[in-house]
């Protein structure tokens with residue numbers, strides 16, 4: 001129904017905007033973790049509506065359950081990606097390079113006939129971690145492949161290195177394509193010794209840096225987990241704040257968090273209406289030779305027009321995917 005609000009794309013005047021083609025956009029408004037060893041939760045996850053399902057082998061899985069998690073996930077991959085009413089992202093969070101579990105993970109998870117859409121590499125600290133990961137992927141994936149890669153930034157050292165990490169990921173990719181930077185706030189707070197607060201002001205700098213760097217490299221930015229999963233109001237507030245900061249989506253841990261989160265990262269009808277009015281007014285004023293004009297008491301010129309275009313582009317990109 002939102003489609004009614006969205007006019008055809010008005011790209012022709014915004015020729016300086018570099019973006020991935022809209023058809024290729026995979027929404028990751030809610031990125032839902034499921035412990036890979038817990039088969040009941042794994043099977044349930046495919047009945048839910050999260051844009052991205054992340055079957056976890058890392059911190060949501062106890063050390064003595066790692067083998068079971070790999071077996072469960074490989075079994076699902078071998079049977080073929082479970083069908084859902086609409087397209088979704090099938091992702092696997094493997095263990096980090098530093099954990100030394102990564103080789104065992106990949107030897108099971110990417111050697112079958114079907115690959116996950118996306119691999120989520122946690123705790124990427126530096127370029128060497130990516131090189132090691134890339135080497136393993138070359139070793140285990142024999143055919144041509146283009147797996148998406150989510151790069152998780154979860155420590156002070158990683159945040160300092162994030163620009164180099166992104167540059168390397170984009171150059172290096174042979175079997176994978178980087179698709180997102182993800183903020184692992186819980187590990188990050190442990191790394192910097194922060195005390196958690198209700199407002200999360202202790203991670204403001206990290207969140208803003210991750211969004212900025214992600215967007216500089218045309219990657220999605222995935223915001224932190226809200227671990228109080230029985231607090232929908234708190235989740236809504238934090239998710240909306242993430243969207244305002246420029247994040248593309250957010251990690252979630254419980255089915256009840258999916259809908260609230262996905263709504264927060266979808267432009268709402270009022271925002272779409274605002275964007276279309278701005279774009280229409282822009283065209284009218286362009287014809288009259290006016291670069292800046294007044295709209296409801298605001299001065300509008302090209303930067304605000306670009307923000308309006310972003311809203312329309314994002315709504316279209318999500319609608320195309322969720323209606324397919």
Ligand SMILES: CC(=O)SCCNC(=O)CCNC(=O)[C@H](O)C(C)(C)COP(=O)(O)OP(=O)(O)OC[C@H]1O[C@@H](n2cnc3c(N)ncnc32)[C@H](O)[C@@H]1OP(=O)(O)O
Nearest residue numbers: 033034035040041042044045056059060186225253254255
């Ligand atoms: C910082 C990080 O690294 S975050 C990532 C690592 N952590 C995780 O992956 C944790 C994921 N979440 C969970 O494991 C669970 O949600 C918990 C442990 C927090 C709570 O689990 P429960 O006590 O089972 O929650 P609850 O009883 O409310 O669950 C309701 C239903 O949703 C299911 N469910 C809960 N969480 C999930 C999930 N993540 N995926 C799929 N199904 C789930 C339950 O199995 C239950 O199903 P049922 O009604 O058919 O029996």
Ligand SMILES: O=CC(=O)O
Nearest residue numbers: 184185186187188
């Ligand atoms: O992996 C996620 C985190 O917050 O840490």
Ligand SMILES: [Mg+2]
Nearest residue numbers: 059154184187
């Ligand atoms: Mg983590």
